Amino acid sequence: MKPDGRIRVMQIIARMNVGGPATQVSGLSERLNAAEFDHRLYTGYVDGGEGDHLQLRHTTIPVxxxxxxxxxxxxxxxxxxxxxxxSAMREFRPDVIQTRTTKAGALGRVAARMSGVDAARVHVFHGHLLQGYFSGFKRSVYTRSERFLASLSDRLVTVGARVRDDLLAAGIGRPEQYVVIPPGVRLGPVPDRAEARAALGIPADVPVVAYVGRLTKVKRPDRFVDAANAVLERIPGCRFLVCGSGELKEEMERNVHPIWDSFRLLGWRRDVETVYAAADVVMLTSDNEGTPLALVEAGMAGVPVVSTRVGSVAEVVRHGSTGLLANRDAGELAAHAIRLLSDPHLARGMGEAAKEWTTRNFAVERLVADTEALYRSLHGSSKPRRGVSSR
Structure with a gap:
């Protein structure tokens, strides 16, 4: 026990760019019981062209x-x-070292080994790089590296069961190391639909499909544009909102030029709730995901989702109940969107079911409670051996 009796947690993440990992870290930093946990965040800087979560959300988290x-x-x-x-580990003397994202996971776990600090080591997989990122030699290097790093870890946390199963199938870690802790989020006040559309310059009576996320290769914004073209063939008046940015921003601008009047490229926005409120459908077109927070947030806003069936998406979107899932095919995604846009009663029912499901299962309070329980289970004089469960 340290002098003040609290469990010291060192949270390490490569950068706090807009996305699921930063949202989870912020939720924990703001809500962990300060009387029981001394939680400190260690991070680098956000690259140019990426949205900075800390700035965008006006957070005052010490960094x-x-x-x-x-x-x-x-x-x-x-x-x-x-x-x-x-050096930071030796100065802070944490009881738990928790890493997130690939680079921070590698540097943080090696640093923990080299520091000599007697801390439990936890790495969080918000997804993985087994699909959609690398092929051949690079994928082999990634897999071998994660297998080694797993041997330096006491716990491997995944945001969904499918993510865990994919990692185990690749020989990364042992079953007893894994803990599944789904993400948790609290959405801000959702404005009235008419108010949201007026704020975004969208006509009140047109169908609207929204994309919320980074414009990067694995998210497949090109597939979203292809799906939009297919939707417009059936519903010419449809509008498409893109909330986000990234290295493919200019490419997307070129791709949507022929249908420019149907698109609104919004960039990163503090008021993402306004985008959800204006939408009839939220679409995700990724090749790979963990448990995407955009789909959780859409559900909390009462908006049905159309998404590729990748990663742990099916653990957020209940196909046929809270949204519709498809293969990685623009035509199938478009067909699902057209179905919902053409049947407001169906879309409204799915939106209501999505709100109830996501609010009950993905609240930030549940995330905090699960994480606090994990920290308590790891704290104590006898730390579990690397790769062996204490349960």
Whole structure:
């Protein structure tokens, strides 16, 4: 026990860019019981072109900056970040070291090993890079690296059961190491539909499909544009909202140029609730996902979802009840969207079911309770051996 009796938790994430990991870290940082946990966040800087979650949400979370712990892989910067983490660990003397994202997971777990600090090591997989990112040699290197890093870990947390099963199938970690903790989020006040559409310059009486997320390769914004073209063939007056940005922003602008009047490229927005309120359908077109928060938020806003059936999406969207799932095919996604846009009664029923389901199962309070229970289970004088469950 430390002098003040609290469990010390060192949270390490490469960068707090807009997305699920940053949202989860913020929720925990703001809501963990401060009387029981001394929780500190260590992170790098957000790259240019990415939305900064801390700035966008106006959060006041104390941050310990680790230069070099960003997105890019640069050996000299990574080496310096590694030794800054070792120094920070020796100074803080945490009971639990929790890492998130691939780069921070690697540097953080190696630093924990090298620091000599007697802390439980936990890594969180918000998804994985087994599909949609690499092929051949690079995928093999990633898999072997994660197998080694799993041997340095006491617990491996995944945001969904499918993510866990994929990792186990790849030989990463042992079943007893894994804990599934689904994400948790609290959506801000959702405005009135008419108010939201007026704020976004969208006519009150047109069908609207929204995309919320990064414009990056694995998210397949090109597939969203293809689906939009197919929807417009059947519903010419439909509008498409794109809330997000990324390295494919300019490519998407070129792709939508022939149908520019049907699109609104909104960039990152603080008021994402306004986008959900204006939409009839939220569409996700990814090749790979963990448990996407955009679909949780859409459900909490009462909007039905059309999504590719990837990762743990099916653990958020109940096909035929809260939304519709498809293969990674633009035509099938478009057909599902057209079905919902053409049947307001069906869409309204699915939206209501989605709101009830997501609010009950993905509340931030549940995330905090699950995480606090994990920290308590790992705390104590006898830490579990690497890769062996204490249960």
């Amino acid at each position: 310990h900056r680790i230069p070099g712990l960003g997105r890019s892989i640069k050996p000299a910067d990574d080496y310096r970040a590694l030794f800054r983490l070792i």
